[in-house]
Amino acid sequence: MHPPGADVVLIRHGDVNTKSNTVKRYMEGLLAENLEALLADRSIPGDVEQRWNRPLIHTTEEHVEAATAAATDAFGVVSASPALTTSTEFDRIVEALAEIARRRYDGGTFAVDARRADKRLPYDSEDLAREGGQAIWDAVEGEFEPEVDLDDPDLTFGVEVREDLAFLYLESVPGPGGLPLGAQEHVIAMVSGGIDSPVAAYEMMKRGSPIVPAYVDLGDYGGVDHEARAMETVRTLSRYAPNFDTQVYRIPGGETVDLLVREMEEGRMLSLRRFFYRAAETLAELVDAHGIVTGEAVGQKSSQTVQNLGVTSRVTDLPIHRPLLTRDKQEITAMAREIGTYTDSTIDAGCNRVAPDRAETNARLEPLLAAEPDDLLERAEEAARNAELVEP
Numbered sequence: 001m002h003p004p005g006a007d008v009v010l011i012r013h014g015d016v017n018t019k020s021n022t023v024k025r026y027m028e029g030l031l032a033e034n035l036e037a038l039l040a041d042r043s044i045p046g047d048v049e050q051r052w053n054r055p056l057i058h059t060t061e062e063h064v065e066a067a068t069a070a071a072t073d074a075f076g077v078v079s080a081s082p083a084l085t086t087s088t089e090f091d092r093i094v095e096a097l098a099e100i101a102r103r104r105y106d107g108g109t110f111a112v113d114a115r116r117a118d119k120r121l122p123y124d125s126e127d128l129a130r131e132g133g134q135a136i137w138d139a140v141e142g143e144f145e146p147e148v149d150l151d152d153p154d155l156t157f158g159v160e161v162r163e164d165l166a167f168l169y170l171e172s173v174p175g176p177g178g179l180p181l182g183a184q185e186h187v188i189a190m191v192s193g194g195i196d197s198p199v200a201a202y203e204m205m206k207r208g209s210p211i212v213p214a215y216v217d218l219g220d221y222g223g224v225d226h227e228a229r230a231m232e233t234v235r236t237l238s239r240y241a242p243n244f245d246t247q248v249y250r251i252p253g254g255e256t257v258d259l260l261v262r263e264m265e266e267g268r269m270l271s272l273r274r275f276f277y278r279a280a281e282t283l284a285e286l287v288d289a290h291g292i293v294t295g296e297a298v299g300q301k302s303s304q305t306v307q308n309l310g311v312t313s314r315v316t317d318l319p320i321h322r323p324l325l326t327r328d329k330q331e332i333t334a335m336a337r338e339i340g341t342y343t344d345s346t347i348d349a350g351c352n353r354v355a356p357d358r359a360e361t362n363a364r365l366e367p368l369l370a371a372e373p374d375d376l377l378e379r380a381e382e383a384a385r386n387a388e389l390v391e392p
């Protein structure tokens with residue numbers, strides 16, 4: 001809910017503030033660029049201004065909620081508030097609080113949360129909270145019995161006074177937090193048609209790494225539905241990163257999967273993982289990416305036991321980032337719903353169809369290498385070099 005006449009979105013960042021001044025300025029610049037791109041992509045009119053130590057979006061009341069929603073999709077943003085700008089004059093702020101109360105406060109408890117950045121102003125935040133609170137009380141008293149609750153109010157009147165402007169707001173909408181996209185180097189995001197991998201990719205984006213999505217075409221074991229689902233999730237992720245390229249590298253894996261199914265039983269899934277990781281490593285070299293991200297979690301599948309992750313990971317020197325490593329499926333599913341990548345389609349395709357009846361859970365490297373096709377890794381490297389770049 002925004003105050004009547006709201007004309008600005010106040011944006012707060014968190015981890016960016018822990019950086020040195022030079023790094024902070026750089027990251028704030030990235031955040032401003034990303035915010036501009038999000039607004040443009042969604043056709044929301046608004047100007048991003050880099051003021052004090054945080055960005056503002058100047059817009060109109062008609063667009064202030066949409067601009068707030070766009071801002072809280074930007075990585076690095078901890079929260080955003082649609083706000084009304086006033087002068088820093090004490091009486092003007094108090095009067096504006098009373099006006100907001102008349103229009104927006106219709107029962108329950110309230111509190112005033114006032115902050116003053118400029119200590120040279122002739123009043124302090126306690127003066128604002130006291131006089132502002134009284135003005136709010138007086139404004140609504142004829143309609144209902146107002147009540148103050150400083151611990152857990154139903155409605156908080158936020159006031160932030162800066163050097164030459166004050167901002168009044170009624171809510172702080174949470175954003176993802178993290179760091180602005182582009183603050184870290186690219187990583188290869190292994191995306192399947194499943195629930196987990198898009199969430200894992202999102203988590204890396206949240207820490208500032210743009211993704212290079214890679215999908216391994218599993219031939220008859222994948223299929224158009226499987227691929228379509230992977231592409232759809234990448235499209236959803238790209239909405240968070242409109243100024244970054246999210247075309248997908250489709251890596252041909254059908255023939256290798258057929259070979260593994262024909263020639264291997266227990267260790268099949270582990271050799272398939274080794275194929276995936278080596279292909280991702282080769283692709284990373286080609287596109288200058290610096291890591292691989294997957295949706296794996298300890299114990300979620302037989303290929304994801306601690307031993308098996310240990311054995312399969314040795315095929316690459318690149319770090320394999322697994323942001324979901326310790327998460328429960330329920331938690332991952334809830335997150336997928338929140339970021340919009342969840343699909344409840346239950347097509348039986350992908351790695352599940354490749355899995356043998358009796359899968360290895362406690363692999364050792366030497367027997368696995370002895371059992372898998374001799375040219376598995378050459379196949380992976382070649383597949384990555386032959387990857388096709390497709391629009392998601």
Ligand SMILES: Nc1ncnc2c1ncn2[C@@H]1O[C@H](COP(=O)(O)OP(=O)(O)OP(=O)(O)O)[C@@H](O)[C@H]1O
Nearest residue numbers: 190191192194195196197215216294295296350351
């Ligand atoms: N066809 C594929 N193309 C690219 N990466 C894949 C593919 N299949 C699996 N992966 C990667 O390997 C990880 C583990 O594979 P797993 O068999 O658990 O996938 P899934 O259950 O089909 O999908 P998800 O893990 O996304 O829910 C995935 O999270 C993903 O990062």
